[in-house]
Amino acid sequence: MKEVKIEEALKFRHPEIVVNVVTKSAEGKIDITPLGWAMLGSSKPPTWAIGVAKRHFSHKAILETKEFTVCIPHFSQAKDTLFCGARSGWDTDKLAKTKFKTLLAKEVSTPLLDESLACFECRLIDQMQTSDHTIFLGEIIAAHVSGKHDGLINLGHRKLVKIKRGSQQ
C-alpha cells in the first residue's frame, strides 16, 4: 500500500448512506438536511448518531428543540434530496421548493417525510463536538415504514444512485 493524501483515501468510504434529517426550529421552521454521516450509536435502546455541520440551520434547530427525525429516502426523492443538500436552511424554505410532503410524527413535533422507506423519531440525549460538526445522539422513540425498498446510496460528488434497502429476511 502507498501513503496518499487523506482526502484521496477518504473517497473509499463511498458508497455511503444518505438520510434526510428533518428539524423544526423554535420558531416553527421545518428544514430538511441530507447527511451521509449517520450511523447507529447503540443497540438498547437504539439511537442514531448523526454528524451535522455547526453552521447549518438544522444544527441550531436541534439544539433548540432537542429532537429530529431521520428519514431514509425513496429513490424518487433523489432530486429533492440533492436540492436540500445544495441549499441553506437559513434562507431557503426547502419544503416549499421541493415535492416533499410531511406527516405528523407520533412522539415528537418534528414531522416525517412521506414516501420515505423508513422514518425514525429521535429525541436528543447527548452530543459530541468535533472541529466543525456536532455528532448528535438521538434516541429512537418511534419508527415508521412505507413498505418501499427502492432507496438511494451516495457515491460522492452529489451522485445518488438507486439501491435496494432493507433486509429481505
Added chain:
Amino acid sequence: MKEVKIEEALKFRHPEIVVNVVTKSAEGKIDITPLGWAMLGSSKPPTWAIGVAKRHFSHKAILETKEFTVCIPHFSQAKDTLFCGARSGWDTDKLAKTKFKTLLAKEVSTPLLDESLACFECRLIDQMQTSDHTIFLGEIIAAHVSGKHDGLINLGHRKLVKIKRGSQQ
C-alpha cells in the same frame, strides 16, 4: 406510512459500510473488529467516528493506547472479515486464524491490514458514551491506499457483497 417496531425499520439502514478497525492493546495484542457503525466526524481536520461495543476487546485496547486504524476491506477479505466479527478478541488470536497480513503504520504503533482498499491511522481525540457502545473520535493522521476498488458492503445478517468503492472522478 405505518408505525412498526424500531428493529423492523432499522433494517432499512442496510446496505451499510463495513470497516475493519485494528487495535493494539497495552500488552501488544493485535485485534481486528469489523464495524458497520463508522462515519466521518469532521472535515478539517478529518476524523473517523466509530461505534465500538463496550464489551469488546478492541474497546479496552483503544482506551489503553488511544489509537486505532480503520481499514476498508477488499472483496477477497469478506470471509476473514466475517470471521473476525463472529469471534471475540478476548480469547481469539484473529491474526493467526485469518489470512490478514499486517503492515507497519507510519505514525501509530497499531498496524494496517495489507490488501485493504484504504487504511487510515487514527489518534483518539474524544469519545461519547452511549448505553452499550462508545463512539470513539479518531483524528486521521495518515492514510494509505492499495489501488484496488473491489470492496464490500454489508446487507445485514452477516451478508457482505461486492461493490465498487472510491469515487472514479
